[in-house]
Amino acid sequence: MLRIASKLFALSLLALVNTAQALTIFTCEPEWAALSEELAPGAKVFSATHVYQDPHYIEARPSLISKLAKADLVICSGAGLESGWLPALQKRAANRKVIDGADGMLYLSQYIKTIDQHETEFFSTKHVHPEGNPHFHLDPDRVLKLALVISQRLQRIDSDSQQLYQQAFEQWQKHWQKSMEQWQQQAMTLIGQPVVVQHTSFSYLIKWAGMDAIADLEPEPGVPPTMAHAQSLIDDARQEQPVAIITNWYQNDRAARWMSDKTGVKHLNLPATVDLKGDINNLQRLFDYLLIQLQEVQ
Ligand SMILES: [Zn+2]
Numbered sequence: 001m002l003r004i005a006s007k008l009f010a011l012s013l014l015a016l017v018n019t020a021q022a023l024t025i026f027t028c029e030p031e032w033a034a035l036s037e038e039l040a041p042g043a044k045v046f047s048a049t050h051v052y053q054d055p056h057y058i059e060a061r062p063s064l065i066s067k068l069a070k071a072d073l074v075i076c077s078g079a080g081l082e083s084g085w086l087p088a089l090q091k092r093a094a095n096r097k098v099i100d101g102a103d104g105m106l107y108l109s110q111y112i113k114t115i116d117q118h119e120t121e122f123f124s125t126k127h128v129h130p131e132g133n134p135h136f137h138l139d140p141d142r143v144l145k146l147a148l149v150i151s152q153r154l155q156r157i158d159s160d161s162q163q164l165y166q167q168a169f170e171q172w173q174k175h176w177q178k179s180m181e182q183w184q185q186q187a188m189t190l191i192g193q194p195v196v197v198q199h200t201s202f203s204y205l206i207k208w209a210g211m212d213a214i215a216d217l218e219p220e221p222g223v224p225p226t227m228a229h230a231q232s233l234i235d236d237a238r239q240e241q242p243v244a245i246i247t248n249w250y251q252n253d254r255a256a257r258w259m260s261d262k263t264g265v266k267h268l269n270l271p272a273t274v275d276l277k278g279d280i281n282n283l284q285r286l287f288d289y290l291l292i293q294l295q296e297v298q
Contacts, residue, residue: 028076031137034274034282051275054250056128060088068093078107081134111149112142128222139204186291194242201248201272217255225255237263244297248272
């Protein structure tokens with residue numbers, strides 16, 4: 001049903017695409033590419049990373065530089081998520097349209113509040129979330145706000161197609177709000193459920209669903225799990241009986257499998273973002289999938 005609805009949605013938007021020059025959009029993460037495709041019908045959209053990559057660490061490859069050089073708009077999570085590679089790409093691409101401060105460079109973190117912010121002075125240098133947790137695409141409420149931010153930016157930089165973007169946003173919003181009602185119902189069954197995580201990739205969803213992350217296999221964000229740290233969590237895991245140990249598709253899940261063997265708690269390996277080349281290729285489908293997986297594990 002949802003698939004038919006989204007197909008009709010895409011078709012009706014295609015009808016709106018006029019002869020205006022299509023924008024070239026470069027996104028740092030695949031979730032923003034998927035969202036851009038829905039909010040900017042007809043645009044050429046490219047994502048620098050995919051679901052099997054850790055967005056904190058990628059190589060500034062020449063192919064990415066040439067993509068960035070052609071971009072009219074760049075959309076990234078920000079909050080330090082891309083600080084290890086995006087500045088190098090921007091420098092080498094030398095595209096004035098997408099330098100920091102230009103209308104063509106959109107850091108979404110500037111428009112929402114991140115969770116898990118810490119005082120800088122208490123910070124370890126290894127910590128990869130200097131401005132709070134940047135994985136906010138897993139909060140349906142924040143996505144709703146950010147879709148409007150993206151649409152407004154599209155309308156600003158490509159005012160000839162303003163009506164197209166506005167209508168695309170309105171249709172997307174209607175669909176999203178309807179899905180949110182369904183997700184909220186599903187989340188009711190998850191309230192209070194404890195889980196063990198590896199990195200804070202799913203923190204926004206866990207919080208949104210009212211679940212409880214009782215332990216993190218990473219000693220601190222960005223520091224890979226060690227056996228000593230995993231060992232120290234075993235007693236808690238046995239006592240609090242989490243429903244799952246959650247890892248994501250790009251991670252080494254050795255520590256999670258080890259803990260699962262030791263405690264009998266189920267290991268759940270989930271996509272932390274959309275898979276542009278697979279079935280879970282937009283944020284709606286990602287939330288549908290994640291919530292079903294979390295419900296089934298109980
Ligand atoms: Zn992170």
